Amino acid sequence: MNRHEKTQDASTHLARREALAALGFGAFAAAGVAMAQPASQPSPPSTNPTIPKELPSKGPPTAIIPGNVAPAELNVFDEASGQFVLPQLPYAFNALEPHIDAKTMEIHHDKHHAAYVAGLNKALAELARIRTAAGDSALVKFWANQVSFHGAGHINHSLFWNMMAPAGKGGGGSPRGKLAEAIQRSFGSYEQFVAQFKATAASVEGGGWAWLAVEPWSKQLLLFQGEKQQDLMVTGALPVLGIDVWEHAYYLKYQNKRADYINAFLNLINWEYCGKLFDRGIAR
Numbered sequence: 001m002n003r004h005e006k007t008q009d010a011s012t013h014l015a016r017r018e019a020l021a022a023l024g025f026g027a028f029a030a031a032g033v034a035m036a037q038p039a040s041q042p043s044p045p046s047t048n049p050t051i052p053k054e055l056p057s058k059g060p061p062t063a064i065i066p067g068n069v070a071p072a073e074l075n076v077f078d079e080a081s082g083q084f085v086l087p088q089l090p091y092a093f094n095a096l097e098p099h100i101d102a103k104t105m106e107i108h109h110d111k112h113h114a115a116y117v118a119g120l121n122k123a124l125a126e127l128a129r130i131r132t133a134a135g136d137s138a139l140v141k142f143w144a145n146q147v148s149f150h151g152a153g154h155i156n157h158s159l160f161w162n163m164m165a166p167a168g169k170g171g172g173g174s175p176r177g178k179l180a181e182a183i184q185r186s187f188g189s190y191e192q193f194v195a196q197f198k199a200t201a202a203s204v205e206g207g208g209w210a211w212l213a214v215e216p217w218s219k220q221l222l223l224f225q226g227e228k229q230q231d232l233m234v235t236g237a238l239p240v241l242g243i244d245v246w247e248h249a250y251y252l253k254y255q256n257k258r259a260d261y262i263n264a265f266l267n268l269i270n271w272e273y274c275g276k277l278f279d280r281g282i283a284r
């Protein structure tokens with residue numbers, strides 16, 4: 001049993017309240033942190049409408065995690081310290097070669113992803129200072145935006161690492177099970193999905209992401225772009241597959257040839273994990 005399977009049960013026991021709070025991911029999920037109330041510790045309403053309601057001081061802020069992912073599965077938050085943390089990669093830096101080189105993976109994880117974790121903790125700490133009147137309440141919008149940007153970056157990358165696997169050893173091939181059926185239903189065929197996926201990822205302006213997501217009400221799959229980490233996300237949509245198309249994800253090896261990187265990424269997709277995210281998404 002792999003670690004995803006071990007934690008699958010936990011995901012099915014997410015409190016209904018938390019699941020409803022976890023509206024989508026990226027910006028929506030990150031914004032949910034500032035809005036969510038811990039079910040066991042209700043806080044009085046804020047008397048100042050410009051200051052966010054009380055955040056839970058301890059425990060995983062599950063509203064930031066997409067509703068089809070168990071918080072413990074991603075290892076993104078340390079309950080003991082109350083801090084978000086950088087999860088380990090599920091494989092070695094060089095495991096995705098030749099499609100993604102080891103140096104890119106090392107910089108991407110150890111520098112870029114780590115910076116999002118630090119930025120998220122910093123932003124949450126600044127909001128806490130504002131709540132106790134030690135900070136400048138005029139900056140609440142700035143720090144809330146920082147939570148959105150860095151929080152989305154942290155969760156996006158934590159998912160992204162798990163959405164890939166070494167080619168031929170869990171990575172590549174084609175989708176299976178209900179996800180394969182949904183791709184057929186939503187896009188006409190796997191080949192047509194790939195064509196739209198490539199075009200979506202290739203045309204993201206500047207840095208950003210392309211996401212395959214399931215919209216739980218219709219159970220339809222959507223492909224959309226996420227500019228930066230979080231803009232243009234679809235409320236309620238749950239991640240199934242994402243590709244990071246910021247230049248830091250591919251420039252050392254592919255320079256300006258983003259399309260070549262997208263083609264290489266197809267050899268690394270962990271369809272087993274993506275299928276689980278889809279199955280959980282439509283089961284909610």
Ligand SMILES: [Fe+2]
Pocket residue numbers: 108112157244246248249
């Ligand atoms: Fe990235």
